[in-house]
Amino acid sequence: MFGFGTLLYVTLLLLNAVAILNEERFLARIGWARNSAELYGDTESVKAKLINLISAVRTLMRIPLIATNVVVIVYALVLG
């Protein structure tokens, strides 16, 4: 039940969820925007690192995520 394939699916879904967070409509509203003033001095707090992590995932992983999603969708359609 907790196999490796399930783990891959779960991480793919979670990465998708992080990737589709909208910068201006959502993250800015709750104060997690990337360029807000409070972050300039302090790069080591947990919140700053979390924001960096989220923005890194969104920047770097969009295109590989598209490719991986297409592969997984085709796989799920063909093989059930």
Next chain:
Amino acid sequence: MSHFQGQMGGQPQNPPMRGAFSPISAEQQQQFAYNSYPNQQPPQNAYSQPQPTYPQAQYPQQQPFVQQPVANQSTPYGMFAQNLQNNQAAQIGMQFAGNAMNAMQENVQQNVERYVSMRQLKHYFDVSNIYVLSKLRALVFPWMQKSWHRYAERDQTGQVVGYKSPREDVNSPDLYIPVMGLVSYVIAIGLIIGRLGVFHPEDLGYTASSALGVIVFEVLLIKMFCYLLNVGSELQFLDIVAFSGYKFVTTILVVLLKPWAPWWMTWSAFLYFGFALVFFMIRSLRHALIPESSSVTGVNVHRKRRIHFLFVIAMTQFLYIWILMQYKSSN
């Protein structure tokens, strides 16, 4: 036939080892297997056995049939071996194949070296018997361990280079016990399912995949928290894998009890070994995660957060052991 037996002694002549990863091609195997019997007749004894169809099967085994040589006229392989030794072009071809094999092996080594440092891996597998026994005792009876301090390795100038290898330092994490633990866990689950009568061979694969999934999940979680809490080089990636793999030792002990012991015994063993593992993890990771206050200057440490983090790592071991204890039972 005395000359015949004195020559060989019943063992196949081994081809020279070119490193652990180079497969011997089929022709070379045959050449070395038949090398000591260049021109002999097959003995007419009662131990005649048919020649194998695939030559790869001959190499690691010392079967009695190799005593009978492949003669020139008995099988097609005999003529092939003859031609190999007499033919110059074939010899050159085989040398070329050997060189190509070596070049490929070096190429693979370099590529692998970029992703996984072999020297570091060897450091983690450098264990001795005493180390393994002490570590197992520390996992199962952690209160008996006197000191949890890890010794630092120093180079010639006295600088701290890393940590001492497991052979010299009982508290250094290794990867031998986790790997063995994983394999033993898969076999133990297979054993239990087999005794219950519902075994299918693919269950071994499912179990291995599940165990690997638990380890990967835990390592990823710890790595992410380490990034968030600025835990840098004190806790290496392979250290995390090693500490994550130590739980298999206690899991095997509990999971072997589960089908055959009364439920209270299983759960009390679960609690005891779970707390033992928690104690082990806390004591082992304390030096890495929570620096002593004298050695920290100018770095934002968040001591309380790290203590919470350590506690969370330790307590989730219960969850992982519980996950690993689930197997398909008879319905």
